[in-house]
Amino acid sequence: MNKNHAGKSIAKTSKFLSLVLRHRPEIIGLELDRQGWAEVDDLLTQLGLHGRSITQEQLVRVVEENDKQRFRFNGDRTRIRASQGHSVAIDLALPPKKPPTQLFHGTATRFLDSIRQQGLLSRSRQHVHLSQDKSTAEKVGKRHGSPVILVVDSEGMSRDSLEFFLSDNGVWLTEKVPEDYIEFPKWKPI
Numbered sequence: 469m470n471k472n473h474a475g476k477s478i479a480k481t482s483k484f485l486s487l488v489l490r491h492r493p494e495i496i497g498l499e500l501d502r503q504g505w506a507e508v509d510d511l512l513t514q515l516g517l518h519g520r521s522i523t524q525e526q527l528v529r530v531v532e533e534n535d536k537q538r539f540r541f542n543g544d545r546t547r548i549r550a551s552q553g554h555s556v557a558i559d560l561a562l563p564p565k566k567p568p569t570q571l572f573h574g575t576a577t578r579f580l581d582s583i584r585q586q587g588l589l590s591r592s593r594q595h596v597h598l599s600q601d602k603s604t605a606e607k608v609g610k611r612h613g614s615p616v617i618l619v620v621d622s623e624g625m626s627r628d629s630l631e632f633f634l635s636d637n638g639v640w641l642t643e644k645v646p647e648d649y650i651e652f653p654k655w656k657p658i
Contacts, residue, residue, distance in 0.1 A: 481522060481530050486538060489550040496520070504549040504558035508541070511548060537637035552635035555592045562633040562641070567622035571598035571640050573650075574609030577616050584652065588618070588645035595633070595641035598622070619651035 493500050496514040500506050531539045541548050588596045599605040602617050609615025633641040
């Protein structure tokens with residue numbers, strides 16, 4: 469298998485694992501525990517039964533080579549879970565953490581009017597996702613259209629008792645970001 473084909477295979481497997489471990493474990497008959505963990509043996513068996521067979525070694529590659537570190541194993545690699553981004557109800561059991569002064573949120577310009585009115589909402593996910601740097605936020609925004617980066621006054625939110633959590637892959641999570649804590653771009657999209 470050439471390197472390009474292997475990379476595409478890993479990306480395709482990663483996307484399917486995101487679907488299963490974050491949103492719809494039932495499509496392969498997988499059960500997640502309260503904290504989002506699945507038994508690796510169960511995952512591999514269920515993937516095989518549903519035409520998505522991969523080996524333990526391939527799973528390790530997907531986890532280790534994913535540029536966004538979307539998944540993690542427990543210490544002995546017998547369980548796996550998504551690091552964040554769940555729409556299924558789970559408790560990641562992350563302790564509240566004091567955020568940096570500012571965080572960033574990448575979105576598309578077409579969502580600005582709604583965000584100005586309602587703030588940032590988790591929508592179908594459990595948390596709003598925030599980045600510690602502008603470049604990551606810009607990449608996220610580009611996935612949704614013409615990107616814009618919003619600056620979040622995370623220090624002010626924390627001071628006002630709104631909680632933050634830091635996921636295993638470095639994404640900052642919070643329940644919502646009220647519009648008063650968001651610095652919007654000075655320009656208006658056409």
